[in-house]
Amino acid sequence: MKARLVLEQYADVSKLNAEQRKVVTFRPDRMNAGKTVCVFPEGAVFEGEQALFLCKTGQAEPVDDECMKATKMTPGQRAAIQENYKMDSLGINDKADRELYRAGVILGYHPKDKTYIHGPNWNAYQLAQEAADDIFGEDDGLDDDPATDDDAIDAPPVELPEEPDNAL
DSSP states (O other): OEEEESSOEEOOGGGOOHHHHHHOEEEEOSSSTTOEEEEEOTTOEEEHHHHHHHHHTTSEEEOSHHHHHHHTOOHHHHHHHHHHHHHHHTTOOSHHHHHHHHTTSEEEEOTTTOOEEEOTTHHHHHHHHHHHHHHHOSOOSTTOOTTTOTTSOOOOOOOOOOOOTTOO
16 A cells, blocks of 8 residues: 655654655755755655555545555545645635635745745736726625625514424
8 A cells, every 4th residue: 555745744853764764855944944854755655554644634645546445535535635735734724815725826825924925827816806896896795794784785584483392
């Protein structure tokens, strides 16, 4: 049973076996300038129960049929969990930003100032935003809370019928 990492992974040097020591690389840490970290590169292959665990958590994809069957996931489920893992590892936690990531508008955040790293669909998104602003004005009202929206229609509360005594 084998699986391949979908992203590079930090490695604990103290827990590496002889085979893993051959695979890891050392590089400067992007988040902590000056520090060197040990990582398993994207595409590194793991075997056995560790491979299955990595697949079930979205960190890896099955390499063989045995691992694919053992995950008990459809290809769509595996893709979704991998995408969620990628967003988590990039620190994309905001629901709106996760949608932007899924749409290819952003790739993540710049480490220093946390501004967006533009994705392949960034320009199209910006053009669509400008067009929406031209049509609807700066405040399109789509994200407004009706409870605080001055333009909301005041509707009377809905009267619900009483439940019969024998209701489940």
